[in-house]
Amino acid sequence: MPVNVVADFPFNDLELNSYTGAFKMTVCPVLENSVRVILSCLSFDAYFQETVNERREEQYRIRRCKVYFYPEDDTIQVVEPRLADTGIPQGTIIRRHRIAKPPPEDHLFYTVDDFNVGNEFTAYGKKFRLVSCDPFTANFLRKLGVRLGEPEPIPDDPYMVHRKAVESMQPLRPYERIDKxxxxxxxxxxxxxxxxxxxxxxxxxxxxxxxxxxxxxxxxxxxxxxxxxxxxxxxxxxxxxxxxxxxxxxxxxxxxxxxxxxxxxxxxxxxxxxxxxxxxxxxxxxxxxxxxxxxxxxxxxxxxxxxxxxxxxxxxxxxxxxxxxxYGLTDFTPVKPNIPETRIPVVRENPPYNGWGSEEDSLANCKSLIPVAPKADFMKFMTKDKQGLESFILRFYAQLITDIPVDKDRVFVINCFLSDDTFSVYEPPRRNSGFKGGLFLERGRVKKPNAERFGVDPPDYYSPSDLYVGAEVIFNSFKFLVLDADEYAYKYMEEHSAEFPYSNIKKIHDKLRPFVKERCEELNAFGKNQDPDETGTFGFQQLECLIYQLTGPQHALNKQELLTLGRYHADRPLTEIQHGTLLGLVQQALRRHAFEDFGSLLQVCRRADPEKTGEIEREVLRRICKSNRVPVPDDMLDTLMDFSSTQSGTIRYEPFINQLNWRCEHVGAVPTVPCDYTGNLEVDWLPTTKGESPKSLGPSYIPQSEKIGRVRYQSLFDELCGVDNRCS
Known part of the structure; x- marks a missing residue:
């Protein structure tokens, strides 16, 4: 359509869009209908019959095709769908152009009025019969006022019927399954x-x-x-x-x-x-x-x-x-074959120790032509090596047993490393004792006494379960009596009571129950005599006397079992510290060491938070504080993080670091709390091999029996006699 013709069509007034600020132009219905006609294409299903000469299987063919009529210029296109192995040209039979009617109307062309379901039209000697159309064509013709004819079936092609009959006699699948x-x-x-x-x-x-x-x-x-x-x-x-x-x-x-x-x-x-x-x-x-x-x-x-x-x-x-x-099988019981036992088990004898290196090193060299190092227990090392605040080091307070008067008063700290079952002995320095103190025994495995020096069997070594309060151990001909342990050792042995039987409270109760049968009245009388104020408690010394009276000297519990029993039934009031008090102690420690690099701490925390959530994990924050040498004890830092942790376990690092800034957020010191206070005085987190001794076993050492204080005897009686037979 020429451009100047489009300009002659009438338009409605221009409407302003209040949202976009642009004018909207509405086309009149005449132009809109013209555009629809230009873009439309009428589709008909048709067929034509083709004569076949001198062939027995067929005399004619029925060829299906598609007839497309374009109303914009009255052009016609005929397309035949392609079939396999037909031997005849297919595809576009008649290209798109205007087709003249047959004589005597050859001066006219086919228009839309000539196309309807059931009509025929002739083109180039072929008579096409229209049998059906698509929904768009049917709707288009109805709008033009044309009454559509009824759809007709396409007759069967004799050759295609014969061809299908021949193909039906062929197998539809291969002889054997080939494609797997x-x-x-x-x-x-x-x-x-x-x-x-x-x-x-x-x-x-x-x-x-x-x-x-x-x-x-x-x-x-x-x-x-x-x-x-x-x-x-x-x-x-x-x-x-x-x-x-x-x-x-x-x-x-x-x-x-x-x-x-x-x-x-x-x-x-x-x-x-x-x-x-x-x-x-x-x-x-x-x-x-x-x-x-x-x-x-x-x-x-x-x-x-x-x-x-x-x-x-x-x-x-x-x-x-x-x-x-x-297959739904459920019985998978193994079958044991009848194998005659003809093999003789090989008993290997280890060569005797030759004196070179340790026994394990010498034995490993005897088993291999190339010298190799003895294999260590790697899994034990990974699980029981130092992890955060868990040191996995048990410390015991011991005294040297000797006949030399000068050495009788010497005390030592025995460190037991659970990662490889090694021991080290450290002597705390004491003023005017005549001994310098320091490391007494290097860290290593310690053989038990009376072991064969150049024997065939591997020697027996001391293990962590051999050390308990009251035990006597001999390290390199030095005899030690274990007097006490630190709080971490007691807690670890009680939590792992399967490895330390003398810290198993269940076994201790089971050992005492046979001695208290039908003696509840005696226990009740003892408790009233030792508790005149009726507080429900008595001292640890009274507990020792009670156990000796019940069991006798020959069946008495050892010192470790007595301490475990006293710790389990001890009357310990809950001690809490306020957040302000703890924060004042932390700032006091930072001010004493002149630590002011809080900006670097904040930058490192922001780098550890790439998503900018403002929160990081506890372990990440603890690692950042340690790498930046924040002079705050581990237990105090951990307690402060408990106050600042969220419900998900993370910590908002900006408020946490800002509260540590003793210049901007100053908190006054609390005079009633010592300056060297830590949240857990009894636990020594860091390993000690050289240098100062642990605080809990140092000069301010307090025996565990004094730390226990009072014992709740009623809970002890309930465990031994039962709640139903409670002494009253």
Missing amino acids: LRQFLDHDRHVLRFFCFWDDTESLYGDPREMVLHYFLADDTIEIREVIPANSGRDSAPCFLRRQKLPRGVPQIPLPGTITDRTLLNVFGHPQRGGRYILDSLKIGAYKEDIYTDRDLTIGASLNVYGRKFLLCDCDEFTKEYYRVK
């Missing part, structure tokens, strides 16, 4: 594993042999590998039976041409001269390969592996789950 891609994709790397047994004792120099059978689900193949024991005299072959399909019996060698994908019957004539062949759809001449499949492999089944009888004894968990899901 689906099985490969579903079961690739899925292998069934069976533990089997082959009894070869009947043959000359034969013996029972253990095998492992692998069944590959991807292609139904089997592989067998042999489990070769040590010193069996057999070569370590990589595979007993290579991966293949395992036949049930011994197969015969097939003749050439027997194994084929398809079998041809009644072949006659030359292929290039119209020869004929028929596929064997009944599979009469098929070669059947009888092989083992997954349904034949069950626990207790016997397999014939080329004349060898294999017994399936057990399978792995994946195989059990496979048979449980696919």
Whole structure:
């Protein structure tokens, strides 16, 4: 359409859009209908009949096609859908152009009035009959006032009917299943594993042999590998039976041409001269390969592996789950083969210690031609090495037992390292004692006394369970009496009472119950005599007297068990510290060490928070404080983080660091609390090998019996006598 013609169409007034500030131009209905006509295309289903001469199978053909009519310029296009193996040109039969009507109206062209369902039109000698149309075409013609005809079926093509009849006699599937891609994709790397047994004792120099059978689900193949024991005299072959399909019996060698994908019957004539062949759809001449499949492999089944009888004894968990899901099997009881016990167990004798290095080092060198270091318990090292505030070091307060008068008053701190069961002994320096103090025994494993020096058996070493209050240990001919331990050692032994039986409160109660049968009145009288004020408690010394009265000297508990019993029933009031008091102590420690680098702390915390949430984990904040050398004790820092932690366990680092700034957020010191206060005076977190002694075992040492103080005897009586037989 020319441009100047469009300008002649009338438009409505311009409307201003209040949101965009642009004018909206509305086209009149005349122009809108013209645009719809330009963009429309009418589609009809049609066919035409074509005559075929001198052919027995057909005399005519019915050819289906699509007729497209374009109303904008009255052009017509005819397209025939392409069919396979037709031998005739298909596709666009008539290109798009205007087509004249047949004579005597050849001066006129086909228009939209000539197209309707049921009409015919002739083009280039072919008569096309319109049988149906699409919904758009039907709607378009109805708007033009045309009454649509009824849709008609397209007649069958005789040649296509004959062609389908010939194809129906051909097999619709291959003779054998060739494509196994689906099985490969579903079961690739899925292998069934069976533990089997082959009894070869009947043959000359034969013996029972253990095998492992692998069944590959991807292609139904089997592989067998042999489990070769040590010193069996057999070569370590990589595979007993290579991966293949395992036949049930011994197969015969097939003749050439027997194994084929398809079998041809009644072949006659030359292929290039119209020869004929028929596929064997009944599979009469098929070669059947009888092989083992997954349904034949069950626990207790016997397999014939080329004349060898294999017994399936057990399978792995994946195989059990496979048979449980696919076949519904539930019984996977292993089968134990009848193996005659002909093997003599080899008893290895270790060579005696030669004096070079430690016993473990010497033994490791004797087992290998190349000197190697002895293997350490790596898992024990990873689980019981220092982790944050957990030091995994038990400290005991001990006294030297000797006849030398000068050494009788010497006291030591025994450090027990749980990561490798090593010990170190440290002597705290004491003024005017005549001894300098310091490290008394380097860290290392300590042998028990009376061990053979150059023996064959490995020596016995002291373990952490050998140290308890009241025990006597001999370290390198020095005899020590364990007097006490720090709070961390007591807590660790009580939490791991399975390793430390003298700290097991359940065993202590069970040991005392036989002595208190029918003696509840005696216990009640003892409690009233020792508690005249009726506070429900008495001292730890009274507890010792009570235990000795009940059990006697020969059955008395040792010192460690008495302390464990007293700690369990101790009357300890809860002690709490206010947040302001703790913050004042922290600022006092920072001011004493002149620490003012709070800006660097804040920058490091922001780098550790890439998402800018303002919160970081506790361990990350503790690591940042330690790396920046914040002079605050670990237990005090941990307690302060408890006050500042959120519900999710994270800490908002900006308020936490700002409250530490003693210049901007000053908190007055509390005179009633000592300046060296820490939240847990009894626990020594850091390991000690050299330098000052721990605070809990230092000059201000207080025995554990005094720390226990008062004991709640009523709870003790309830544990021993029972709540129903409570002494009242």
